[in-house]
Amino acid sequence: MLYREAGDFKTSYASDSQTFPIRFDRWRYWAVVAVAFGVIPFVIDDYWANAVAVPFLIYAIAAIGLNILTGYCGQVSLGTGGFMAVGAYACYKLMTAFPEVSVLIHVLLAGGVTALVGVLFGLPSLRIKGFYLAVATLAAQFFLVWLFNKVPWFYNYSASGQITVPERTILGVAVTGANTPAWAKYLFCLVLLFVLAWVARNLTRGSVGRKWMAIRDMDIAAEIIGVNPLTTKLSAFAVSSFYIGIAGALFFAVYLGAVEVGEAFGIQKSFVVLFMIIIGGLGSIFGSFAGAAFLVLLPVLLKNVLVGQLGWATDLAAHVELMIVGGLIVAFLIYEPHGIAQLWKLAKEKLRLWPFPH
Amino acid sequence: MNAETPVEAIPTADDRKIGPVLMEMKHITLRFGGVKAITDISFDIREGEIRSIIGPNGAGKSSMLNVISGFYVPQEGEVWFRGARRPQMKPYQVARQGIARTFQNIALFDGMSVLDNIMTGRLTLMKTGLAAQSLWWGKAQREETEHREKVEKIIDFLEIQAIRKTPVGRLPYGLKKRVELARALAAEPMLLLLDEPMAGMNVEEKEDMCRFILDVNDEFGTTICLIEHDMGVVMDLSDRVVVMDYGKKIGDGTPDEVRGNQAVIDAYLGVAHD
Amino acid sequence: MPDTVFFALEVMLNGLMAGVMYALVALGFVLIYKASGIFNYAQGVMALFAALTLVGLLDGQVPFSHLINAIFGTDVHHFPSGLRDLFAAGEGASGFTAMLGRILGILIPVLLTAAVMVVLAWAVQKLVFRHLVGQAPIILFMATIGLAYFLEGFGDLMWGSDIKALDVGLPKGINETLERVTNEAFGYGFFIDNLDIVAAIVAAILVVTLTLYSQYSRQGRALRAVADDHQAALSVGISLNYIWVLVWSIAGIVALVAGIMWGSKSGVQFSLSLIALKALPVLMLGGFTSIPGAIVGGLIIGMGEKLFEFFIGPLVGGATENWFAYVLALVFLVFRPQGLFGERIIERV
Numbered sequence: 013m014l015y016r017e018a019g020d021f022k023t024s025y026a027s028d029s030q031t032f033p034i035r036f037d038r039w040r041y042w043a044v045v046a047v048a049f050g051v052i053p054f055v056i057d058d059y060w061a062n063a064v065a066v067p068f069l070i071y072a073i074a075a076i077g078l079n080i081l082t083g084y085c086g087q088v089s090l091g092t093g094g095f096m097a098v099g100a101y102a103c104y105k106l107m108t109a110f111p112e113v114s115v116l117i118h119v120l121l122a123g124g125v126t127a128l129v130g131v132l133f134g135l136p137s138l139r140i141k142g143f144y145l146a147v148a149t150l151a152a153q154f155f156l157v158w159l160f161n162k163v164p165w166f167y168n169y170s171a172s173g174q175i176t177v178p179e180r181t182i183l184g185v186a187v188t189g190a191n192t193p194a195w196a197k198y199l200f201c202l203v204l205l206f207v208l209a210w211v212a213r214n215l216t217r218g219s220v221g222r223k224w225m226a227i228r229d230m231d232i233a234a235e236i237i238g239v240n241p242l243t244t245k246l247s248a249f250a251v252s253s254f255y256i257g258i259a260g261a262l263f264f265a266v267y268l269g270a271v272e273v274g275e276a277f278g279i280q281k282s283f284v285v286l287f288m289i290i291i292g293g294l295g296s297i298f299g300s301f302a303g304a305a306f307l308v309l310l311p312v313l314l315k316n317v318l319v320g321q322l323g324w325a326t327d328l329a330a331h332v333e334l335m336i337v338g339g340l341i342v343a344f345l346i347y348e349p350h351g352i353a354q355l356w357k358l359a360k361e362k363l364r365l366w367p368f369p370h
Numbered sequence: 371m372n373a374e375t376p377v378e379a380i381p382t383a384d385d386r387k388i389g390p391v392l393m394e395m396k397h398i399t400l401r402f403g404g405v406k407a408i409t410d411i412s413f414d415i416r417e418g419e420i421r422s423i424i425g426p427n428g429a430g431k432s433s434m435l436n437v438i439s440g441f442y443v444p445q446e447g448e449v450w451f452r453g454a455r456r457p458q459m460k461p462y463q464v465a466r467q468g469i470a471r472t473f474q475n476i477a478l479f480d481g482m483s484v485l486d487n488i489m490t491g492r493l494t495l496m497k498t499g500l501a502a503q504s505l506w507w508g509k510a511q512r513e514e515t516e517h518r519e520k521v522e523k524i525i526d527f528l529e530i531q532a533i534r535k536t537p538v539g540r541l542p543y544g545l546k547k548r549v550e551l552a553r554a555l556a557a558e559p560m561l562l563l564l565d566e567p568m569a570g571m572n573v574e575e576k577e578d579m580c581r582f583i584l585d586v587n588d589e590f591g592t593t594i595c596l597i598e599h600d601m602g603v604v605m606d607l608s609d610r611v612v613v614m615d616y617g618k619k620i621g622d623g624t625p626d627e628v629r630g631n632q633a634v635i636d637a638y639l640g641v642a643h644d
Numbered sequence: 645m646p647d648t649v650f651f652a653l654e655v656m657l658n659g660l661m662a663g664v665m666y667a668l669v670a671l672g673f674v675l676i677y678k679a680s681g682i683f684n685y686a687q688g689v690m691a692l693f694a695a696l697t698l699v700g701l702l703d704g705q706v707p708f709s710h711l712i713n714a715i716f717g718t719d720v721h722h723f724p725s726g727l728r729d730l731f732a733a734g735e736g737a738s739g740f741t742a743m744l745g746r747i748l749g750i751l752i753p754v755l756l757t758a759a760v761m762v763v764l765a766w767a768v769q770k771l772v773f774r775h776l777v778g779q780a781p782i783i784l785f786m787a788t789i790g791l792a793y794f795l796e797g798f799g800d801l802m803w804g805s806d807i808k809a810l811d812v813g814l815p816k817g818i819n820e821t822l823e824r825v826t827n828e829a830f831g832y833g834f835f836i837d838n839l840d841i842v843a844a845i846v847a848a849i850l851v852v853t854l855t856l857y858s859q860y861s862r863q864g865r866a867l868r869a870v871a872d873d874h875q876a877a878l879s880v881g882i883s884l885n886y887i888w889v890l891v892w893s894i895a896g897i898v899a900l901v902a903g904i905m906w907g908s909k910s911g912v913q914f915s916l917s918l919i920a921l922k923a924l925p926v927l928m929l930g931g932f933t934s935i936p937g938a939i940v941g942g943l944i945i946g947m948g949e950k951l952f953e954f955f956i957g958p959l960v961g962g963a964t965e966n967w968f969a970y971v972l973a974l975v976f977l978v979f980r981p982q983g984l985f986g987e988r989i990i991e992r993v
Contacts, residue, residue: 025518026511088782136978143683143785147924148977151970162961214506218514219489219496226479226490233477236439238465238494238557247500279918283789290786295481324714327805334797341790345783346775 031213034364048202053195061194062267068308069201070262075288075300076212077255082286083294084216085248086228087137091149093281094156095253097273098126099260101166104175107188107265108168115180115188119204119261126257127250129156134249138242141231153279160273176270188265197266204262208255213297215251224248225295256285287337291344293353302352310336388609389417391453392561392593393438398447400433400617407433408444409617415561420587420594422604425614426637431597432474434614435563438595439471440464452560466494470559472550474566474597480539484549487538488524491556492517521556528552528582544575551582555590562586564596568603576603583607605629613637650832655954656947661840663946664847665909668902669923670930670938671850672895677932678871679891682773682784686792688917690761690896693799695903695912697760699810700803701753702728707802727753750812754900761896769889796917805914810907814842843905850901851935854894863890871933925973930984937984945969 022028032038056065074092081087103122107115133152140148160166167175179189186192187200215221223244226234235241264271271277284307292303311333318329348354393415400408408430415421423431436442438449440461449456451467459467470491479487496513503510525531528548533541538549547567554562567583568576580603586592598604604611605625613621613628615637621628628634672687684690700707704726713719731749772791776784815838827833858864869877870887878884906916922945930941949968957964 025515025522029514029518086782088785136974139981140974140977141981142782144928144977144981146782146785147928147970148974150921150924151967151974154967154970158963158966162963211504214510215500215504218503218506218510219493219498220500220503222482222486222490223493225482225486226493229479229481230477232441233473233479234490236441236461236465236471236477237490237553238462239490240460240462251500279921283793286786286789290790322714325710328710328714328801331797331800331805334793335801336797338790338792338794338797341793342772342787345779345787345790346772349779349783 029217031217045206048206049199053199056194056198058194061198063312064308065198066201066267068304069198069205070259070267071285071288071304071308072301073201073205073208073262074256074259074285075292075304076209076297077252077259078285079289079292079294079296079300080212080216080224080255081248081252083289083296083299084221084228085224085245085252086231087134087245087248088143088146088286089149089252090146090279090282090286091133091152091156092256092285093277093279094153095126095130095256096260096263096281097156097160097277098129098253099123099257100264100271100277101160101175101273102126102257103261103265104177105166105168107178107180111178111180114182115265116182118180119258119265122261123254123258126260127254130249130253130256131246134246134253137245137249150279153282157273157277172272174270174272175264177265180265188269190269192266201262201266204258208258209297209301212255216297220247228295287341289351290341291351293351294349296350296353298356299351299353302356306352307337388419391415392417392451393595394450395434395438396448396450398434398437398444398449400430400437400442400444406617408437410447411614411617411619412447413612413619413622415593415595416610417593418587418591419609420583420596420607422596422598422608422611423614424598424601424604424611428616429614430617431614432565433617435471435565435595435597438464438561439469439563465557468557468560469563470554470557470561471563472547472554472565472567474569476543476546476550478538478546478550478553480537483535483537484530484541484552485521485525485534487549488521488552488556489517491553492521494557520558524552524555527585528555544571547571547575547579548582551579555586555592558590559592561593561595564594564598566597566599568598568600576600580607647832650830650834652951652954654834654836655950657834657836658840659947659950660943661836661844661946662950663926663943664840664844664939665902665905665919665942666922666926666946667939667942668843668847668850668898668905669919670926670942671847671854671935672898672902673923673927674932674935674938675854675891675895675898679867680773680870680888681781682788683781683932684895685785685788686795687895687899688919688921688923689792689795689799690764690899691903691906692912692914692917693764693795693903694757694761694896694900695810695907695916696799696803696808698753698757698812698900698904699808699907699912701756702726702750702810702812703808704729705803710804711801727756746813754812754904757900758897761900762893765892765896766889769885769892773888774885792917796914800914807911807913808907810904810912812904812908814839814904814908816908837909839905839909843909846901846905847939850898851939854935863887867891922969925969928973928977931982934984940984945972948972 022033032041052065074096078089078092081089099122102125103118106113106118106121110118129152133149136148137145161173167173170176177188179186179191181187182200185196187196216224223234223239224247226237226239227241227244227248231241234244260277263276268276288303288307289300290303291306292301293299314329314333314336315326318324318332319326344351391414394412395414396412398408398411399406411430411434423434425431433442437444440459440463443458456464456467479490482490496517498510498513502508525534528551530545530548530552533545533549538546541549551564551567554564564583568579571579583594583596584607587594596604596607608625610623611621611625611628612619613631613634615633620633620637621631623631669687669691672690673684676682676684676687699705704723706712706720706723709721713721728749731745731752768791772787773784776787817838819836819838819841822836823833858867866877866882866887867890869880869882870884874884877887903912903916906919910916923942926941926945927938928941929944930937930939949965949972952968953962953964
């Protein structure tokens with residue numbers, strides 16, 4: 013009898029448009045937040061942080077970013093890897109140029125730099141639509157990766173061509189570099205994800221979000237009712253790239269520590285993040301979380317079962333993973349184009365009516 | 371009704387006051403490649419009136435509406451709005467001047483709820499920026515609530531309270547048309563363009579829609595320009611009618627005048643050969 | 645003329661030849677797009693899959709051998725004889741028999757692979773796109789990305805992911821006649837790979853055949869009808885399902901041809917499907933609906949990237965071929981969104 017909306021009357025428009033209109037959902041949300049901030053940091057170890065928690069948090073930020081552009085504004089991008097690389101290299105250059113400034117500022121500024129680059133590559137979106145645009149974003153992907161590979165200034169002329177993160181601290185605790193404790197990595201990413209997800213939610217429920225969705229659903233009609241397509245699309249590119257840039261900065265600074273651009277931010281990265289939002293749910297913040305969790309956990313699970321339990325070769329497990337991911341993408345597009353988020357919503361609707369289904 | 375009344379003040383059945391000219395089309399010509407969709411058409415729309423454009427299929431009516439809303443740019447001719455010549459504008463700029471419209475083939479945003487669709491009508495009136503909205507604090511939330519109140523009034527007016535949170539994709543045709551009207555009204559337009567608002571409706575739905583159109587015109591004083599095929603509806607609703615055929619204007623005047631116009635009769639019934 | 649001019653000319657010619665290879669892949673895209681409105685990202689992986697299957701048949705690999713070995717603990721990898729050797733005549737055979745054996749040893753695996761591609765086309769239509777009829781183009785596009793991943797995993801699982809050599813007896817190496825003739829004429833010998841020349845000839849034959857087929861055969865007419873208007877085609881009694889399977893099959897066979905050419909040139913490996921990505925900018929230049937566009941687009945991209953690398957590459961650190969095609973297409977599209985030969989888009993409401 014917990015999961016009910018009967019008797020839960022809304023007396024103002026503000027409370028009617030809140031994120032979790034059902035009281036039980038609000039409780040559960042705060043419970044999840046409490047566990048994420050109050051329990052996990054104390055129990056997390058290096059394996060869980062590096063294999064699951066930190067990649068999940070970072071991918072979730074990237075997925076929210078791409079979801080803003082693709083899920084909300086309808087502009088498919090295959091340049092996510094390239095934009096993550098911009099975030100990573102901007103963060104690296106800032107960290108090495110201004111070592112006395114807080115790394116938090118650097119990460120946010122890296123997002124800002126990526127937003128500018130995103131707007132630049134978003135300019136053609138006014139004239140190019142649909143998969144023409146998707147292919148056009150490949151230009152960003154390949155050009156940016158090439159740029160960071162070929163211009164030594166970006167990797168400070170290091171002999172290996174790699175970038176390696178220096179150690180930085182926040183409040184005396186290392187958050188980047190080799191000596192970072194697992195809980196610090198986790199908490200740093202968690203705080204950023206928490207704030208960014210909240211901001212994304214705010215943007216998507218207000219007039220900015222409606223403009224994005226109007227362009228997505230029918231761009232011509234949107235323009236005729238007064239939506240400026242250029243500024244709307246560019247704002248989506250900017251916000252989306254800001255998120256993706258931050259994700260790239262964290263991926264480099266907190267997760268990997270050292271990066272070779274083609275390997276870490278190649279075209280495969282673009283596809284992984286795109287798959288996350290398809291499987292999780294296009295146009296849904298929760299879906300971004302679900303998709304990121306799913307695609308981070310799936311390889312870990314497959315590896316544990318196929319390689320760990322059955323003793324298969326790793327490359328064999330990788331092939332099976334490709335098939336499963338590809339098959340799932342197709343299956344979701346056929347049966348549930350709105351992904352896990354929609355499945356979750358349907359389940360909740362059933363639960364709300366349970367045990368009387370009508 | 372007296373067809374001889376001078377144009378300056380047309381008294382109508384319910385004696386509404388028709389104001390000065392709001393929009394004037396002067397010698398509009400529109401071509402697609404070699405095809406002329408509209409040839410040298412001029413007419414005006416006065417404040418507070420219901421102005422209809424009629425004509426057989428392919429007469430160029432929808433193209434005319436698209437010219438008014440800035441979607442098509444005519445090769446020749448001028449558009450005057452509120453006493454000034456309108457420079458060439460993008461459609462969204464036209465919308466911001468206070469011209470709203472509905473579409474012949476419904477153009478709602480299928481991925482959004484009815485409420486969100488109608489709220490998009492108010493986008494031209496909402497002012498808070500990206501930064502304020504990202505925090506959902508103070509001004510952004512207050513603005514959202516204010517506009518929500520306005521939209522709820524329109525929802526009440528069009529009697530669609532029950533479907534407020536339904537995704538529009540699930541609605542039947544007639545209700546979609548009504549939601550589209552609601553979205554256009556939400557913009558509080560000075561001039562409302564309706565492209566076949568009654569196409570494909572049954573008699574009851576048509577009656578409802580007629581009532582809404584008259585009420586909008588009456589209560590909000592909104593000027594309406596309307597394309598419609600149903601002659602009965604047009605003659606009942608309109609203050610003045612433009613008749614088009616093959617991209618040319620063949621008649622203009624009150625419903626009675628138009629009904630008596632030989633060119634119009636020929637266009638609709640064919641020319642007698644015997 | 646100074647040698648640098650000749651060298652640039654040679655670079656250009658080689659670029660043209662590379663462009664033919666891109667065009668071969670692009671052709672498959674155009675076929676499917678015209679008939680079904682599906683932008684088939686998996687075309688490159690289909691070429692890879694076809695090449696893998698062909699190598700497997702030629703060499704007599706056991707399909708799924710890695711999987712079988714992992715599950716049953718066995719150690720199988722090859723059949724006693726591949727199809728190539730199966731037909732090879734014995735030691736003392738006469739010239740004609742030996743020749744016949746060699747031809748059959750190549751031809752039969754190629755035909756079998758073509759059959760596999762037809763089955764694949766049928767399965768893709770039956771399992772995927774029949775359930776996605778009427779969806780937005782971008783959804784279909786994303787589905788083909790999923791399909792590409794699946795097929796890549798499937799191909800690797802079936803035949804293994806190691807790099808394989810593909811030899812179907814096509815001539816290789818520098819064409820010496822051309823070198824000698826040009827050397828005598830200009831004092832500068834042009835280096836053109838024999839394989840590239842064969843590829844150009846094959847591409848030409850393919851285009852002519854496809855054009856004739858779509859102009860004059862019954863299925864070709866139905867195909868053009870479907871490309872024009874699905875509803876109308878349906879109403880005059882054309883089975884859409886049949887046409888789509890047909891078109892995916894043809895695209896599969898085009899993929900096989902592309903796979904043979906690419907595979908012979910640089911080995912059968914994953915990067916083949918990445919090279920095929922270059923077909924995308926080719927299409928953006930040429931327009932998605934035009935077969936001549938695919939060819940011209942391919943030639944422009946192939947030539948452009950080679951020349952750019954030759955003249956500008958050394959100034960900026962080289963490897964510009966990684967991105968030149970995409971950036972060229974992007975810049976071009978901003979000014980002409982429908983491509984070189986595509987039809988102009990008139991927007992309506």
